[in-house]
Every structure is written in C-alpha cells, then in structure tokens.
Amino acid sequence: MRSPSVLIHSDEAAIGREILARDHPGLPVAICDSYAGLAEAIRASEAEVVYSTRFMRGEPFPRAALLGSAGVRWISVGGSGTDHLHSWDPARVTVTNAAGVAADLMAEYILGMMLSFSLGLPALARAQHARTWASHQPEPIQGRTLLVLGMGGTGQALAQRAKAMGMKVLGVRARPAPAASFDEVHAAADLPALWGRADYIACCLPLTAATRALVDAAAFAAMRATAVLIDVSRGGVVDEGALLAALDGGRLRGAALDVFLTEPLPPGHPFWTHEKVLVTPHCSSADAQWSARSFERFSRNLAAYRRGEGLANVVDPQRGY
Structure with missing residues (x-):
C-alpha cells in the first residue's frame, strides 16, 4: 500500500489528524491552518494529497498555491462546492468533493x-x-x-x-x-x-x-x-x-x-x-459533526487511493460537480 504525503488545509485540522492517525497509522500528515501559508506548506511537506476547505471568509482562496504545485496529484475538497478552484486540468490533478455529507x-x-x-x-x-x-x-x-x-x-x-x-x-x-x-x-x-x-x-x-x-x-x-x-x-x-x-x-x-x-x-x-x-451566515451545513463526517469520508477515499483504486466523488471540471 502506497504512503503518499498528505497535507490537511483546514481550521479544524486536529480532527482530521486524529482520524487519519487511527485509519492510516504511520502516514505522513502535515497541517496548514492559513491561506497565506499554503504554498509553503505544500512545498515543505512535498504533499501529493491535499484535503482543503474554505475557512477564511472574506479572503480570496489561494487557488494558485494548490493548482500551481507540480507535486499535488489529488485535492480533496472538504465541502461540496468546487467553484473556488475552477478550472483545473484533470489529466494532471484529480479533484473530489464531499457532496452529500451535510x-x-x-x-x-x-x-x-x-x-x-x-x-x-x-x-x-x-x-x-x-x-x-x-x-x-x-x-x-x-x-x-x-x-x-x-x-x-x-x-x-x-x-x-x-x-x-x-x-x-x-x-x-x-x-x-x-x-x-x-x-x-x-x-x-x-x-x-x-x-x-x-x-x-x-x-x-x-x-x-x-x-x-x-x-x-x-x-x-x-x-x-x-x-x-x-x-x-x-x-x-x-x-x-x-x-x-x-x-x-x-x-x-x-x-x-x-x-x-x-x-x-x-x-x-x-x-x-x-x-x-x-x-443566515452560510451555516445550513455547519453542525458540530460536519468536519468529522467530511474527514471520515476523506479517510475512506484515501484508503482507496493508497490501494490504487478509483476515487469516489470525482468532480468533472467542465460540469462543476
């Protein structure tokens, strides 16, 4: 089973780290909890897989940091929307989402x-x-x-x-x-x-x-x-x-x-x-267990990725979902 380097880009990364430590012991997992530090975090961790959410309202999402990295092969969006990433080359990077988690x-x-x-x-x-x-x-x-x-x-x-x-x-x-x-x-x-x-x-x-x-x-x-x-x-x-x-x-x-x-x-x-x-302040999906459910789904998808199997919830950049 492969052991790709993983970066969690979230303000609730501790939840994800705990779930991944349970399901994927020994897998290298780095954390970034800001927009400004994402590019450096990807470089320093040599991330192949990035779990990412939009968590800093009012600030532009660091799209270029994610899509401009030559090493990132899979971006797992923690929510359902991927419009903040459009568009990307599916031959170079795979984007999945967590549609339905809330x-x-x-x-x-x-x-x-x-x-x-x-x-x-x-x-x-x-x-x-x-x-x-x-x-x-x-x-x-x-x-x-x-x-x-x-x-x-x-x-x-x-x-x-x-x-x-x-x-x-x-x-x-x-x-x-x-x-x-x-x-x-x-x-x-x-x-x-x-x-x-x-x-x-x-x-x-x-x-x-x-x-x-x-x-x-x-x-x-x-x-x-x-x-x-x-x-x-x-x-x-x-x-x-x-x-x-x-x-x-x-x-x-x-x-x-x-x-x-x-x-x-x-x-x-x-x-x-x-x-x-x-x-209401964009809260229709934001119950206390949302992050845990999203990370659980990512963990299952990561297991498939490590086994070389197909990923669930792959987003078509032309359709947007």
Whole structure:
C-alpha cells in the first residue's frame, strides 16, 4: 500500500489528524491552518494529497498555491462546492468533493425555513418584540408545491421530508430521470413553465457556468407573488439585484438566504434589514459533526487511493460537480 504525503488545509485540522492517525497509522500528515501559508506548506511537506476547505471568509482562496504545485496529484475538497478552484486540468490533478455529507442537515434547514414562512414566525417575532397581540393566521405547507433545483444529496433528502409533509415535489436536474420522492423531474430548459407552479423554491445547485444567475429577473417575473425562495447553493446562482427588485416590487413573498455573492454579507446590504428576508451566515451545513463526517469520508477515499483504486466523488471540471 502506497504512503503518499498528505497535507490537511483546514481550521479544524486536529480532527482530521486524529482520524487519519487511527485509519492510516504511520502516514505522513502535515497541517496548514492559513491561506497565506499554503504554498509553503505544500512545498515543505512535498504533499501529493491535499484535503482543503474554505475557512477564511472574506479572503480570496489561494487557488494558485494548490493548482500551481507540480507535486499535488489529488485535492480533496472538504465541502461540496468546487467553484473556488475552477478550472483545473484533470489529466494532471484529480479533484473530489464531499457532496452529500451535510445533506440531511441542509434539508432540515430548508424545511425549517419553509415552516418559518408558512407559520409566519418573522411577523410573530416582530409582534412579540413590540408586545403586540396581533391577529395571525398560519397556513399549512401540506398540499403546497415545492420546486427543488438540484437533485443531489440535499435535494433528495429534502424531497423525502417534503413528501412526508404532504407536499407535491418537482425536481430539476441536468439529466432528468424519475427519482424517489419526486412527483415530477424536469430539465433546466423546462424552468420557464415551472416557476409559476411553485409555492416554495429551493436552490440546491453547485455554481457552474450553466447555473450562474439561473434564478434571474425573468424567473422572478414568472413566479407566484406568494412564492418563497430558499437558497443554500452558492452565491451567484441567484441574481441578488433581481431578487431585491422582486421583493421590493411585491412580486415575491419572501426569501431565506444562506449564501451570498459577497461573504460575509456587507453590513450595509439591504438584505440585512429587509422584512421579507431571513439571512443566515452560510451555516445550513455547519453542525458540530460536519468536519468529522467530511474527514471520515476523506479517510475512506484515501484508503482507496493508497490501494490504487478509483476515487469516489470525482468532480468533472467542465460540469462543476
């Protein structure tokens, strides 16, 4: 079994080091917990394999340090998105991701946001803050229609939960095929006819050339004025300017946003104070066990790599997933 040099590039590297020490005793493992030090850490460790996450919000990711190294043969992205690496030469370096490692939590986040709007929790919170006994009438999500953009692990976990709540579920994926818990599955080309059918729209897509600004002004114009948008994808999939215009123009009931074009979201951004928007700090996947699950998956993939076997979750740089 081969013993490649491994570098963990993460702010929670201690978790990964413990897991690798258990599963791969004696394997050389180095650690880098900064962006600025990545290039030197790769050089000093002669890393062939790099486990890497984006952990310094607001700072540009050191893409050149990873892709510019002649010795790095495999980059294991600790999360699902790989847009921060685009693009790379798959003949020189293999990139894998951890898509699906937080699917259940992200599905619960989306379900929670749908329930927040259906029950009117933001308005109730404002009334409580004002000590106002206001008349209020919640509505069920049972019988409503959910449109899921992206049918990966998160989309599938969401569909399962939505069906259990009595919802109708429409799915959109690059290669349409029937799937469990989805009433209908469509291609992205069918979206113009789907926007207006949905009460809730969940974005669970990677950011690629095909998905950038997928939810644009034309999409908002076709949606129901009572619809709610929930975005856990990547900043850039939703046109933020078009979303703000739709909210201000009364063409959309509300939005729950966990991802943004600029992160952290600037203090002066209108989303912060918009009464129709729920803002969360890119945390829909960040439970206490996320890092451990991601490192466990990396460890299993590393065992296959050391045996000379194929890797799981290899990302196609042209497709972005």
